[in-house]
Amino acid sequence: MEKPILSVRNLNIKFNLRGRTLHALRDVSLDLYKGESLAIVGESGSGKSVFVKSFMGLLDANGWVDSGEILYNGEDLTGYKKEKQWLGVRGKQIAMVLQDPMTSLNPLKTIGAQIMEAIELHQGLHGEEAREEMLSVLTDVGITEPERRAKQYPHEFSGGMRQRVVIAIAVACRPQILICDEPTTALDVTIQAQILSLIRQLKQKYNLTTIYITHDLGVVANVADRIAVMYAGDIVEIGLCEEVFYDSRHPYTWALLSSLPQLGVKGEPLYSIHGTPPNLFNEVKGDAFAPRNPQALKIDFVKRPPYFEVSPTHKARTWLLDPRAPKIEPPEAVRKLATEGVKGYA
Amino acid sequence: MPENKELLLAMPENKEVLLSVRNMSICFGKGKNLFKAVKNVSFDIFKGETFGLVGESGSGKTTIGRAIIRINPTTSGDVIFKGQKINGKISRELDRKVTREIQMIFQDPMASLNERAKVDYIVSEGLLNGEKISEKVRRDRVEKALSEVGLLPEFASRFPHEFSGGQRQRIGVARALIMQPDFIIADEPISALDVSIRAQVLNLLSVLQKERGLTYLFISHDLSVMRFICDRIAVIHKGVLVELAETEKLFAHPLHPYTRALLSAIPLPDPAREKNKVLEVYDPTQHDYSFDQPKWVEIEKGHMVWGNEKELAKYREMLKA
Ligand SMILES: Nc1ncnc2c1ncn2[C@@H]1O[C@H](COP(=O)(O)OP(=O)(O)OP(=O)(O)O)[C@@H](O)[C@H]1O
Ligand SMILES: Nc1ncnc2c1ncn2[C@@H]1O[C@H](COP(=O)(O)OP(=O)(O)OP(=O)(O)O)[C@@H](O)[C@H]1O
Ligand SMILES: [Mg+2]
Ligand SMILES: [Mg+2]
Numbered sequence: 001m002e003k004p005i006l007s008v009r010n011l012n013i014k015f016n017l018r019g020r021t022l023h024a025l026r027d028v029s030l031d032l033y034k035g036e037s038l039a040i041v042g043e044s045g046s047g048k049s050v051f052v053k054s055f056m057g058l059l060d061a062n063g064w065v066d067s068g069e070i071l072y073n074g075e076d077l078t079g080y081k082k083e084k085q086w087l088g089v090r091g092k093q094i095a096m097v098l099q100d101p102m103t104s105l106n107p108l109k110t111i112g113a114q115i116m117e118a119i120e121l122h123q124g125l126h127g128e129e130a131r132e133e134m135l136s137v138l139t140d141v142g143i144t145e146p147e148r149r150a151k152q153y154p155h156e157f158s159g160g161m162r163q164r165v166v167i168a169i170a171v172a173c174r175p176q177i178l179i180c181d182e183p184t185t186a187l188d189v190t191i192q193a194q195i196l197s198l199i200r201q202l203k204q205k206y207n208l209t210t211i212y213i214t215h216d217l218g219v220v221a222n223v224a225d226r227i228a229v230m231y232a233g234d235i236v237e238i239g240l241c242e243e244v245f246y247d248s249r250h251p252y253t254w255a256l257l258s259s260l261p262q263l264g265v266k267g268e269p270l271y272s273i274h275g276t277p278p279n280l281f282n283e284v285k286g287d288a289f290a291p292r293n294p295q296a297l298k299i300d301f302v303k304r305p306p307y308f309e310v311s312p313t314h315k316a317r318t319w320l321l322d323p324r325a326p327k328i329e330p331p332e333a334v335r336k337l338a339t340e341g342v343k344g345y346a
Numbered sequence: 347m348p349e350n351k352e353l354l355l356a357m358p359e360n361k362e363v364l365l366s367v368r369n370m371s372i373c374f375g376k377g378k379n380l381f382k383a384v385k386n387v388s389f390d391i392f393k394g395e396t397f398g399l400v401g402e403s404g405s406g407k408t409t410i411g412r413a414i415i416r417i418n419p420t421t422s423g424d425v426i427f428k429g430q431k432i433n434g435k436i437s438r439e440l441d442r443k444v445t446r447e448i449q450m451i452f453q454d455p456m457a458s459l460n461e462r463a464k465v466d467y468i469v470s471e472g473l474l475n476g477e478k479i480s481e482k483v484r485r486d487r488v489e490k491a492l493s494e495v496g497l498l499p500e501f502a503s504r505f506p507h508e509f510s511g512g513q514r515q516r517i518g519v520a521r522a523l524i525m526q527p528d529f530i531i532a533d534e535p536i537s538a539l540d541v542s543i544r545a546q547v548l549n550l551l552s553v554l555q556k557e558r559g560l561t562y563l564f565i566s567h568d569l570s571v572m573r574f575i576c577d578r579i580a581v582i583h584k585g586v587l588v589e590l591a592e593t594e595k596l597f598a599h600p601l602h603p604y605t606r607a608l609l610s611a612i613p614l615p616d617p618a619r620e621k622n623k624v625l626e627v628y629d630p631t632q633h634d635y636s637f638d639q640p641k642w643v644e645i646e647k648g649h650m651v652w653g654n655e656k657e658l659a660k661y662r663e664m665l666k667a
Contacts, residue, residue, distance in 0.1 A: 044511065044540040159403055188402040188567040189611040193625055215540045218570065218613025221620035241617045259545040260615050261574035269552070270574070272545035341616040344623070345597045345609040 004031040005176060005209055006055065011068035011078075013050055013059065022280045024050045024063070026233040032177070032209060039212045039220040039241075041256065042230030043277055048213045051230070052179045056094050057086035092122055095175035097166050097183050104166045105154040111138075111165055112150025115172055122173040133172070140205075141168040142198055160191035164198065171202050178203070179211045184219065196222055217260060221245060226313075229253050232278050232288035239314030246338040249308075249316040251296075252289045254330050262342040263333040271333065287318065295328055361392040364529060364561050365414070370423035370433075372409055383409045385585040386423070388642060389650075391529075396555065396562040398576035398593070400569060400608065406585040407565045411531040414563070415450050416441070427529075446476060449522035450531040451515075459506040459514060465492075466502035469521045491524040495550060512543030519550065531563045536571065548575060569612045573597060578648075581605045583630075587642065590650040601651050601661040604628045633657070 013025040025047050032038060040048045053059055055070060057080060070077040072093065080086055098104055106114060115134045119125055125133055138146035141164040154162055163183065170178060180199065184192040196219065203210055212223050220227060220241070227244040229237040229252065237250040248254060257263070258271040275292040278284050287293075290300035299305075299319050308321030319325055329335070372384040384406045391397045399407050412418040413433065414425055425433040432444050449472075452458035459468055469488050473479060479487075489499045495516040506514055515535060522530055532551065536544045552575065554560055566572055572579055573593055580590040581604065588602040600606045607628035614620045633640070638654040645651050645661055653661060 043542060189569065189613070190402060190607055190628070192613070193611040197625075216613060217541070217615035218620065221615050221617040222613050224617075245615070245617050256541060257615070259541045261545075261548070261571045262615055264574050266574060269549045270545040272549060273542040337616065341619055342614050343597075344614055344619055345600065345612070 003034065005034040005072070006030075006032040007069075007071040008032075009069040009071065011051075011054065011070065012066040013047075013054060013063060014066045015060070015063040017062065017281075020281050023283075024233050024280060025054075026284065027068070028233070028235055030228065030235065030238075032211070034176075034209055035207055037203065037210045037212070037223055037225045039214065039224035039227045040230060041214065041217065041220055041227060043232075043256075044215075045277060046230040047233040048230055049181055052096070052181065052211060052213065055177075055179070056090045056096060057083075058090070058096075091118070091170075091173045091175065093175055094177040094179065095170040095173050096179045096181065097163075097170050098181050102154065102162065104169075105162060107154050110151055110153055111157070115150075115165070115169055118169045118172045137168045137172050138165075140171070140202065141165070142194070143168075160187050160195065163187065163195055167195070167199065167202070171206065171208075174206065175208070177209045177211065179213075181213045182215070183212070184214075184216075192219070199223070217257070229256065232284060233280060234288065234317065236289070236318070237316040239310065239316075243311065243314040247310070247314070248330065248334065249310055249314075249321055250289075250318045251293045251320070253316075254334050255289075255292075257337060258331050258333045260333075260342075263337060271331075297325065361395075363390045364393040364428065365391040365563075366424070366426040367410075367414070368424045368426065370410070370413065370425065371421045372406070372413055372418060373421045383585050384413070386642075387582075387585075387587050388423075389580055389587065389590060391561060391563060392577075393561055394555070394559050395577040396564050396575055398572040398579040399563060399565045399582060400567060400572060400579060401582035402567070404584075405582045407582060408533055410582075411450060411533055411563060411565055414531060415448050416444060442476065445472075446525050447527050448529045448531065449525050449527040450533060451518045451522050451535050452533055459517060461506055463505075464502065465504055465506065465517055468506070468517060469502070469524055472521065472525045487524055491520040494523055494554070495520045496546075510543070511539050512546055515539060515543075515547055516550070519547075519554075523554070527560070529561045529563070531565070533565045534567070535564075536566075536568070544571070551575070569608065570614075581608065586652060587650070588652045592648055595649055599649075599665060601645065601649075601664060602653070603632065604630075 008028060008030045011025055011028045015022045015024055028051065042048055054065060055077065065078045068078065077089065112134055115137055116130050119130045119133050123133065134150065135146045138149060143149050143161065143164060157165065184195050187195065199210065202208060214220060224241045226238065226240055228235045229244065229250065231252045237244065237248060237253050244253065248257065255273045259273065261270060264270040273292055278288050286302050287300040287305055290296040297319050305317045305319045307315040307317050309315045320328055368388050370384060370387045371382065374381045374383055387410065399410065401407055409418055413420050420433045424431055427444065430440060432440065466488055469491055470484050473484060488502055492499060492501060497513065497516055497520065506517065509517065536547050539547060555562065564572065564576055576593050578590065578592050579596050581588050583604045589605045597609065600609050607626045610626040635654060638656055640652050640654045642650060642652055643658060645658060646665060651661055
């Protein structure tokens with residue numbers, strides 16, 4: 001890891017919904033290092049998408065950065081007021097691949113035309129040069145017969161191929177950072193594996209920094225150098241991939257890992273987190289996960305925990321790491337993950 | 347203790363067949379546009395089991411489910427439910443029975459619920475086509491179905507968009523349960539949900555199975571989940587069943603190269619394994635079926651595979667090793 005390419009400092013993001021204010025991100029900080037692959041995991045509604053959208057000026061119109069900084073190349077992106085300023089970042093510097101490739105493609109234009117457009121806009125190439133680059137990008141993402149394929153429309157492609165095209169367009173812009181929000185959820189495992197290995201190759205070829213958002217912890221184990229775990233608008237734990245899988249410290253991370261079907265015992269109920277996440281219209285007190293944590297400490301309901309360092313690369317926001325806290329062991333399933341791992345197939 | 351548990355988990359020797367599919371084919375379109383979505387598929391589902399159907403997108407899983415509940419017509423072959431043929435032309439009486447006893451939970455909880463109807467109507471819609479019942483009985487049954495899936499009675503007066511993904515999926519389950527079916531086809535019931543809600547829905551399905559002796563056809567492409575809940579799994583590739591076995595047997599001794607590719611691609615939540623894993627890639631051109639034609643064969647007890655004589659000989663060697 002080198003120096004940070006992107007630094008987020010104490011970011012607070014709010015939304016206005018029918019006159020009420022929802023506090024979606026609560027004082028989040030993060031350093032993203034050049035060339036790394038960061039995975040963001042966490043419950044539905046915890047703020048993963050809002051967080052990365054804020055790097056590209058893509059928050060919905062009813063949302064705003066309330067305070068904090070997003071430093072990219074020494075510049076604070078939260079100061080951008082005009083759409084024109086964002087156009088210099090969006091796609092060019094930071095590109096995004098979304099869950100449903102159909103929403104990112106224009107059904108009325110050929111695949112080739114859409115990739116050419118991106119190349120002309122971002123690389124300044126034109127005519128024959130742009131066309132050649134387009135064909136080479138299609139080859140890059142593993143589409144055979146690019147000449148014929150370029151003339152086709154999105155509906156003539158399968159789901160996996162469409163997702164490759166969206167990645168092709170994102171990469172054609174030669175961004176520094178590639179964000180993938182649930183890039184493979186709609187795909188089956190063999191195609192998912194191909195797309196993940198494609199992103200990995202492109203990452204090496206172009207020295208990309210990548211951020212993955214996914215609910216699939218198997219995918220996380222595959223792609224991540226580092227993992228950030230989000231809960232209720234906050235990063236509650238962050239560390240190297242191995243640190244989070246094998247030595248997690250926050251009770252929410254424990255609960256998340258325990259719900260994995262791979263750690264369940266057949267014929268017995270699967271672990272599930274009871275209750276619901278906090279209502280972000282109200283002010284969250286203490287540790288946001290406390291009401292759902294059967295082993296919560298008294299202080300968890302009163303005071304928000306700071307980050308405690310587990311290693312120079314690993315920290316977690318939980319009072320359990322305070323030297324005065326009682327010793328609470330992670331659940332058995334989580335310990336087993338560290339000692340035995342999960343079963344694959346023979 | 348462990349011995350005891352194994353006994354309980356083992357399948358009884360005399361399994362009662364609830365549903366049989368025999369040589370079923372399903373085509374869409376005509377003439378030049380004829381497309382064979384399902385090709386000569388045969389399998390049995392036993393009473394009380396969870397039978398999994400896995401395969402890539404577009405392989406025909408949903409089409410098979412829809413054919414069983416008579417939404418899609420079959421082109422050839424038989425579907426036998428409790429000993430009676432239920433595909434093709436059947437009596438109105440039998441059609442009613444099938445409509446009540448077999449229910450389907452649909453793939454996308456966001457798209458499959460009627461947005462403009464209240465939960466009350468959505469859940470009891472299936473009762474409207476059956477025998478006449480009083481308004482009070484209808485309400486009672488809605489309330490009961492909602493409580494069985496862990497939703498409050500007052501939710502009946504709300505609209506679908508006012509629920510979270512997991513709650514919406516429960517509404518889909520309640521809608522199936524109210525018919526008091528014996529057999530439920532669950533089409534990707536959890537793929538749209540996050541990890542913790544997914545666990546809730548899976549637990550709910552398994553509790554209902556225990557309490558009511560329900561039988562499930564569970565359609566999915568998440569093999570980790572299927573390994574956890576399915577008794578047996580069938581693998582489908584481009585409309586052809588290529589392998590079927592008890593779950594752990596399939597994971598321990600996958601024979602068909604497509605099954606092997608599928609299993610090797612499962613992402614494991616364990617970085618040490620995941621970062622060093624070797625993918626097996628399936629190349630369909632490896633099969634030479636020009637002379638030696640493939641068949642659907644029971645290669646060992648309860649383990650079916652699709653292959654020709656030469657391939658079957660190889661698979662037998664693999665089982666010995
Ligand atoms: N336009 C909006 N108006 C109001 N609230 C919003 C808006 N967009 C997001 N939110 C809220 O912000 C919070 C974070 O949402 P976000 O989409 O980032 O969740 P997520 O972690 O990406 O979830 P998922 O895993 O389901 O995609 C949620 O409570 C959500 O309801
Ligand atoms: N009504 C229809 N008319 C024409 N083709 C159809 C129709 N329904 C399905 N098909 C085609 O039949 C094939 C099988 O579709 P099906 O929906 O059964 O796939 P699936 O295995 O359920 O896939 P997924 O995992 O994406 O849900 C696909 O090629 C599909 O395009
Ligand atoms: Mg999201
Ligand atoms: Mg389907």
